[in-house]
Amino acid sequence: EAGVVQSPRYKIIEKKQPVAFWCNPISGHNTLYWYRQNLGQGPELLIRYENEEAVDDSQLPKDRFSAERLKGVDSTLKIQPAELGDSAVYLCASSSQFYEQYFGPGTRLTVT
Amino acid sequence: GENVEQHPSTLSVQEGDSAVIKCTYSDSASNYFPWYKQELGKRPQLIIDIRSNVGEKKDQRIAVTLNKTAKHFSLHITETQPEDSAVYFCAASMGGATNKLIFGTGTLLAVQP
Numbered sequence: 440e441a442g443v444v445q446s447p448r449y450k451i452i453e454k455k456q457p458v459a460f461w462c463n464p465i466s467g468h469n470t471l472y473w474y475r476q477n478l479g480q481g482p483e484l485l486i487r488y489e490n491e492e493a494v495d496d497s498q499l500p501k502d503r504f505s506a507e508r509l510k511g512v513d514s515t516l517k518i519q520p521a522e523l524g525d526s527a528v529y530l531c532a533s534s535s536q537f538y539e540q541y542f543g544p545g546t547r548l549t550v551t
Numbered sequence: 552g553e554n555v556e557q558h559p560s561t562l563s564v565q566e567g568d569s570a571v572i573k574c575t576y577s578d579s580a581s582n583y584f585p586w587y588k589q590e591l592g593k594r595p596q597l598i599i600d601i602r603s604n605v606g607e608k609k610d611q612r613i614a615v616t617l618n619k620t621a622k623h624f625s626l627h628i629t630e631t632q633p634e635d636s637a638v639y640f641c642a643a644s645m646g647g648a649t650n651k652l653i654f655g656t657g658t659l660l661a662v663q664p
Contacts, residue, residue: 443594479656479657480656480657481640481642481654481655482640483654484651484652538583538600538602538644538646538650540597540650541597542596542597543594544593544594
């Protein structure tokens with residue numbers, strides 16, 4: 440079974456530039472999550488999708504972050520404009536039921 | 552909201568010894584407690600989990616125990632090997648339709664050969 444796929448794996452941008460991350464969940468998984476992991480810390484949830492619907496986006500900084508999950512499969516997370524403090528690893532996870540979550544390899548974002 | 556505390560932040564053991572990592576949670580409504588292993592630069596990997604209807608679960612060299620009354624759960628690794636070296640994260644959630652994982656701050660486990 441293929442795991443969660445993310446791209447790109449690494450991204451370096453200058454502040455104020457836009458950036459987008461892509462995630463393809465495990466086939467058949469209806470629930471998709473975006474997490475942010477700062478250095479030396481555990482992941483923190485940004486947004487959770489049930490199929491196409493964002494059911495929990497309370498932690499998403501909506502002034503600069505946006506996300507979409509068209510057709511209930513792939514998802515894109517966007518930051519515009521990026522700030523220095525956005526440097527982190529952005530992790531995508533998916534689950535088929537209400538418990539086990541499986542993570543992708545993440546996108547390491549560096550904002551200079 | 553839920554808060555998860557994890558101890559110790561670093562743990563060094565000799566190969567073959569046992570390692571124990573402990574977590575406490577604050578929300579008594581939490582009912583799902585997974586453990587993730589994360590090697591440097593890699594994805595968090597689910598290694599074991601436990602739901603609130605059981606007190607202990609074991610999978611080969613790893614086990615997890617849950618004390619709902621005290622609101623704490625622990626990861627036990629026996630016969631540690633160098634490849635067990637990684638950062639381990641505990642997490643808690645209410646599962647179901649509110650499956651938001653709240654993670655601990657992680658434990659860096661170093662297994663000395």
